[in-house]
Amino acid sequence: MDLTSLLTQKKAAILDGWFDRIVASYPPDSAKMLKKNDRFSNPLGSTLFREIDRLFDELLTGGVHVDRVTLSLDSLMRIKAVQDFAPSEAIGFVFSLKEAIRSNLTAELQEDGLAKDLVVYESRIDELALISFDVYMKCREAIFQLKTDELKRQTHKLLERANRIGGTAQK
Amino acid sequence: MSKVPPAAELAKIDHQPPETPWMGTPVEFRPGTWCYSGKPKVVEELGLPNAREWSPADEDWKLPDGWQKIIYEGFKERLGKYRSLKIFMDICVRCGACADKCHFFLGTGDPKNMPVLRAELLRSVYRKDFTTAGKILGGFAGARELTVDVLKEWFYYFYQCTECRRCSVFCPYGIDTAEVTMMARELLHLVGVNINWILEPAANCSRTGNHLGLQPHTFRDCIDSLCEDIEEVTGLHIEVPLNKKGAEVLFLTPSADVFADPGIYTFMGYILLFEHIGLDYTMTTYASEGGNFGLFTNQETMKKLNAKMYAEAKRLGVKWILGGECGHMWRVIHQYMDTMNGPADFLEVPVSPITGTKFENAKSTKMVHITEFTADLIQHNKLKLDPHRNNHRTVTFHDSCNTSRAMGLFEEPRYILKNVVNNFHEMPETTIREQTFCCGSGTGLNTDEYMEMRMRGGFPRANAVKHVHEKHGVDLLSCICAIDRATLSTLMQYWVPMVDAAGVHELVGNALVMEGENERTTDLREEPLADVEGEDDAV
Ligand code: SF4
Numbered sequence: 276m277d278l279t280s281l282l283t284q285k286k287a288a289i290l291d292g293w294f295d296r297i298v299a300s301y302p303p304d305s306a307k308m309l310k311k312n313d314r315f316s317n318p319l320g321s322t323l324f325r326e327i328d329r330l331f332d333e334l335l336t337g338g339v340h341v342d343r344v345t346l347s348l349d350s351l352m353r354i355k356a357v358q359d360f361a362p363s364e365a366i367g368f369v370f371s372l373k374e375a376i377r378s379n380l381t382a383e384l385q386e387d388g389l390a391k392d393l394v395v396y397e398s399r400i401d402e403l404a405l406i407s408f409d410v411y412m413k414c415r416e417a418i419f420q421l422k423t424d425e426l427k428r429q430t431h432k433l434l435e436r437a438n439r440i441g442g443t444a445q446k
Numbered sequence: 447m448s449k450v451p452p453a454a455e456l457a458k459i460d461h462q463p464p465e466t467p468w469m470g471t472p473v474e475f476r477p478g479t480w481c482y483s484g485k486p487k488v489v490e491e492l493g494l495p496n497a498r499e500w501s502p503a504d505e506d507w508k509l510p511d512g513w514q515k516i517i518y519e520g521f522k523e524r525l526g527k528y529r530s531l532k533i534f535m536d537i538c539v540r541c542g543a544c545a546d547k548c549h550f551f552l553g554t555g556d557p558k559n560m561p562v563l564r565a566e567l568l569r570s571v572y573r574k575d576f577t578t579a580g581k582i583l584g585g586f587a588g589a590r591e592l593t594v595d596v597l598k599e600w601f602y603y604f605y606q607c608t609e610c611r612r613c614s615v616f617c618p619y620g621i622d623t624a625e626v627t628m629m630a631r632e633l634l635h636l637v638g639v640n641i642n643w644i645l646e647p648a649a650n651c652s653r654t655g656n657h658l659g660l661q662p663h664t665f666r667d668c669i670d671s672l673c674e675d676i677e678e679v680t681g682l683h684i685e686v687p688l689n690k691k692g693a694e695v696l697f698l699t700p701s702a703d704v705f706a707d708p709g710i711y712t713f714m715g716y717i718l719l720f721e722h723i724g725l726d727y728t729m730t731t732y733a734s735e736g737g738n739f740g741l742f743t744n745q746e747t748m749k750k751l752n753a754k755m756y757a758e759a760k761r762l763g764v765k766w767i768l769g770g771e772c773g774h775m776w777r778v779i780h781q782y783m784d785t786m787n788g789p790a791d792f793l794e795v796p797v798s799p800i801t802g803t804k805f806e807n808a809k810s811t812k813m814v815h816i817t818e819f820t821a822d823l824i825q826h827n828k829l830k831l832d833p834h835r836n837n838h839r840t841v842t843f844h845d846s847c848n849t850s851r852a853m854g855l856f857e858e859p860r861y862i863l864k865n866v867v868n869n870f871h872e873m874p875e876t877t878i879r880e881q882t883f884c885c886g887s888g889t890g891l892n893t894d895e896y897m898e899m900r901m902r903g904g905f906p907r908a909n910a911v912k913h914v915h916e917k918h919g920v921d922l923l924s925c926i927c928a929i930d931r932a933t934l935s936t937l938m939q940y941w942v943p944m945v946d947a948a949g950v951h952e953l954v955g956n957a958l959v960m961e962g963e964n965e966r967t968t969d970l971r972e973e974p975l976a977d978v979e980g981e982d983d984a985v
């Protein structure tokens with residue numbers, strides 16, 4: 276069996292492994308709760324479920340379609356960018372897919388000589404990580420923008436008034 | 447064939463947190479997760495103790511000598527004064543029903559944000575000092591000493607609770623963690639541990655009458671400027687009466703409605719409504735803040751700020767008070783006003799001068815919520831409305847924690863929306879009404895240095911908005927709270943950028959067909975209406 280078919284066949288187990296590795300970065304009590312897959316009562320866990328599923332499919336389709344993976348990565352990075360993660364930790368979740376794949380295919384990789392094909396997949400995963408970094412930075416910048424915009428809104432009429440008075444004084 | 451290295455070696459990322467028990471994990475103060483401390487001048491002005499320069503990020507918080515004793519005495523006093531606190535400390539069976547109901551837990555994944563553990567932060571100290579088992583068994587009975595680290599933890603997590611009460615909806619015993627948080631914050635105040643974003647507005651409201659400390663002439667200027675904006679959109683010249691003695695109704699609203707975007711559009715809606723029905727009303731420049739920042743500080747400050755509104759009503763000689771779209775103003779009126787300052791016997795039981803409806807529900811406080819007032823007008827067919835003017839918007843409604851869980855105001859705003867908007871879609875039922883998710887920035891946490899935490903806390907709300915945005919094209923999140931109008935705008939900008947926030951009366955203002963007005967081509971934000979030309983063609 277070629278690697279793509281194998282990955283497709285084992286998708287559920289690999290995604291489970293990937294998911295578990297990601298939620299392991301949260302304290303154990305929370306990790307349990309995050310596994311409930313309900314979009315509204317567990318937005319964090321369900322976003323993770325949904326987006327890693329999409330990313331995995333994307334990897335299997337044969338390439339990394341930048342626009343599509345950016346959408347998924349944006350949903351994930353937007354969360355990570357406001358949580359207590361260092362940038363390296365925020366992006367680290369991408370690499371844990373490698374671990375999830377290898378630990379699910381240990382036997383097959385040894386026997387069938389698929390290791391070489393795996394390198395192709397792993398470089399796609401590296402590509403994902405690079406895009407994640409860009410997306411992460413964009414989210415961090417957005418947070419600074421939020422602060423400035425909010426301040427302007429908070430004092431909208433007062434700024435208008437100050438400008439008016441300033442304008443009159445200049446004349 | 448090359449030998450495949452073991453998986454864990456190839457992609458080893460050690461980001462698993464240490465497995466220390468929750469009681470033993472000290473708090474780390476990272477930027478974006480805590481608010482600045484109260485400025486000494488402000489702390490003094492409010493008559494609170496231990497005014498000093500300090501920062502939560504400092505090692506030394508400059509606590510007063512004997513601070514443990516101060517807290518112990520304060521705790522004892524409150525346990526005696528509030529029976530609910532004693533009950534909440536004693537009866538939790540740790541069933542876990544509340545554990546995954548808090549938006550801060552859902553957005554942070556931090557177990558200490560599970561309401562049961564939040565309350566446990568206080569409870570563990572209570573056990574140590576106030577229960578026999580705790581005194582004898584200590585840690586085995588879940589009791590612990592009040593140390594500086596514990597105090598820091600209190601500060602961190604009790605300012606990560608917006609007192610939204612969502613958890614209490616799910617607790618079989620009705621334990622209200624919001625009230626536990628209120629008590630914890632009061633205890634922290636006793637030793638000078640506080641945040642400026644709450645204290646400065648409270649001091650400003652106390653001194654000048656509104657949270658930015660705007661003086662009467664500036665307040666008037668802002669209102670005049672809004673009247674000019676109304677004239678631009680409608681062609682009508684309207685004046686807002688200020689400090690008018692003998693008016694029938696005193697109108698109070700959060701001051702942000704007068705100067706902050708998007709609250710100002712809601713304000714324009716109120717003014718158009720009052721003009722439309724010819725209401726005899728006045729506003730005041732002396733108690734010009736509906737929001738009560740005392741609610742987040744302590745009982746005394748809350749009582750004083752609430753009393754100011756009623757003192758103004760008395761001075762101006764009005765019959766009753768109409769309150770605008772606000773959250774905590776209404777929590778205070780509905781839950782605490784009567785026992786603190788009520789009954790307001792110098793006022794009359796509110797009667798709508800237009801429909802004759804007597805608001806029996808406001809018999810004691812004499813204060814009517816504007817959505818009750820407007821819904822009654824619509825029901826009696828007293829408003830001329832053209833909902834098409836909101837056709838350029840697809841709307842949903844966010845139940846604010848205070849108006850929903852603290853006063854049960856679910857139907858009135860929806861009834862109004864049904865009459866002024868054609869495109870309306872509810873968010874999923876587990877995220878609205880009594881189960882609504884908080885904006886993540888309530889109880890005075892809506893400050894910019896706290897942005898990361900706010901975005902986490904607001905994530906469950908934003909997630910439900912995103913759903914209706916994707917499914918139905920919702921682009922406007924309406925609500926009836928000033929803090930929400932401000933913070934949901936920011937929340938949306940981060941999580942669902944195509945959605946704006948607005949007050950319900952902004953949409954009323956758009957729909958109201960005013961006598962003598964110009965044909966409207968824009969909404970109150972001066973954005974073009976849908977198919978203005980198309981509609982002309984159809985006529
Ligand atoms: S009151 Fe709200 S913010 Fe506080 S613990 Fe309960 S759910 Fe969380």
Ligand code: SF4
Binds near residue numbers: 540
């Ligand atoms: S639901 Fe009530 S009784 Fe159960 S753990 Fe939470 S606070 Fe305690």
